[in-house]
Amino acid sequence: MRELFGLEGKRVLIVGGGQGMGEATARLLASLGADLAILDLELDRAERVCAEVREKGITAQAFTADVTQEAQVVDVVAKVEREFGALDGLVCIVGMAGWAPLVEMTTETWDNDHNRNLRYLFVTAREVARGMLARGSGRIVCLASIDGIRSAAGHGSYGAAKAGVIHLxxxxxxxxxxxxxxVNCVAPGSIITPRIPKKAPEEEHALIAPYVPMARRGTVTDIAKAVTFFLSDMADYVTGQTLAVDGGFLATGGFGPPPKMAGGTMGLTK
Ligand SMILES: NC(=O)c1ccc[n+]([C@@H]2O[C@H](COP(=O)([O-])OP(=O)(O)OC[C@H]3O[C@@H](n4cnc5c(N)ncnc54)[C@H](O)[C@@H]3O)[C@@H](O)[C@H]2O)c1
Structure with missing residues (x-):
């Protein structure tokens, strides 16, 4: 089974791998035998993930940089390739949303969202791709959002940046x-992550159920599986694609099933 993925011994850099979706991706890739460079703004997070995945017998090394700073990205990619080795894969997890109605939005919020979702990703992929192109092979997976596909009030700058990611x-x-x-892209729907700690998971699922046909929020492992598919040999003839991992949210046009039908039977059974 492991051979199908073709990830054994492959060297993958996870940018934002210190928690949540990045951490879940690290665990899954490690279980398939990939060696990992974990980069995070918070070095202790990256080191914690490395210590955990090393127990699966792989090589893992922690790195730190603020990827919104171009010079730091240039330096850290060179350092990763020098100390960890030539990269076969890159996963760009980092991304964050500012909330503001457009008429109240400052250009600072706009620029922040474009920097921490789109600009850094361009710079990081450019730096990593130079080495991959020289070696003639590589796989890159980027994180967008369903907000880059449909619009969401209050998410104007984030949505535009994520739409930019999908185009890039x-x-x-x-x-x-x-x-x-x-190069491929995963567009998460509503995912329970450590950065957005809210209510108990059951309450979270109940909140979203009327809008999501699968009637639950996604997990970081749901995202890690899609990222791993794109990185693996299973996606050998797939490039330029964006896969929404959203429990069917976009399939309904973003509105979910009619309230009476929410709950799963869709009126077909008693
Ligand atoms: N959580 C959701 O419901 C959701 C929905 C749609 C899309 N997304 C996208 O999924 C991705 C992951 O989101 P998340 O909420 O799991 O993120 P997160 O904040 O939990 O994790 C990202 C990691 O990146 C690190 N990081 C943040 N800024 C950094 C920087 N400047 N330089 C280096 N590292 C930095 C953080 O320390 C953290 O460990 C993002 O691209 C986000 O836009 C999330």
């Missing part, structure tokens, strides 16, 4: 396929 992924695929690099 297509351009990277167009430019880098001939050089052996595949």
């Amino acid at each position: 992924v297509k351009t990277m695929a167009a430019e880098w396929s001939a050089g052996g690099i595949r």
